[in-house]
Amino acid sequence: MSENKNVVEIHGCIVCARLFDILVMYTPAGKLVDSTVISPGGHRVMDERQPLVACNTHTAMEIEAYKRSKLQYSEC
């Protein structure tokens, strides 16, 4: 049997790069399971491959636009 592990990571808001503490859960193989933003004023942005965060002040459209542009170059 294997257990998922929780790690606290610091990630920048995908829109303005403000830093947030995020509790991230990984499988023993290193696959992202879940993430929770610990710092106030931010919320997670769903992504299968990496934990992402954005300030509560940004609109969903703003976040989606940045998410697309940010993730394009890591597609390879």
Ligand SMILES: [Zn+2]
């Ligand atoms: Zn922000």
